């Protein structure tokens with residue numbers, strides 16, 4: 001059954017193109033991202049997936065239009081974006097804890113005064129959303145890949161965004177971490193009616209969790225729709241033939 005969305009907000013992307021020097025990295029992308037939907041962005045290496053996310057974030061200049069629409073035209077505003085990167089480079093021996101990172105990003109209070117009880121409770125609540133409150137006092141250097149990504153996810157949800165962008169957030173995670181991450185993201189999308197855009201190479205997992213899917217190939221959006229339908233398109237099948245056979249076929 002089709003997942004209902006609030007239907008009141010969506011982001012319209014019209015004729016979006018990105019150039020780097022003489023190279024066209026993205027060409028004329030047209031796409032609507034609806035609230036309450038988890039959209040997977042798939043494509044082979046170098047297709048332009050990360051560039052698409054960076055353009056949405058405003059990190060790379062683009063031509064064309066991105067408009068956040070509200071069907072009743074009341075209170076239209078630029079969307080709040082949340083972002084979880086592929087990976088985070090940091091010094092593993094750093095004494096910084098999960099609590100310190102949250103406090104530094106969310107409190108105006110000087111860090112040497114410590115974290116107030118109220119702030120501690122708020123941070124705990126943020127971490128609870130992603131089933132990670134037990135990580136609050138751990139040093140970030142000791143977290144597993146999956147734990148760190150859940151902490152980054154909790155950070156990306158403060159403040160609660162309209163669109164959450166996840167750039168291959170699951171690379172290097174074990175099977176349990178993967179399942180927990182996808183289930184958490186899925187639950188958040190339902191509970192907060194967010195639009196979630198997830199770049200992934202894991203076709204089988206995204207086929208299972210995504211409501212919609214777009215395929216980027218050589219900078220162009222070549223297919224969009226429900227994962228099952230998208231995977232049946234001959235163009236898409238041809239591009240991913242190798243991945244399909246490795247994964248034993250994509251399941252919708």
Ligand SMILES: Nc1ncnc2c1ncn2[C@@H]1O[C@H](COP(=O)(O)OP(=O)(O)OP(=O)(O)O)[C@@H](O)[C@H]1O
Pocket residue numbers: 020025043044045046047048049050051052
């Ligand atoms: N700063 C840059 N300058 C020039 N070319 C770039 C730059 N960033 C990306 N590109 C090129 O743009 C194309 C798309 O890159 P992008 O990283 O968006 O692809 P991707 O689909 O995310 O790839 P992957 O799956 O390997 O992460 C590639 O050919 C890449 O070499």
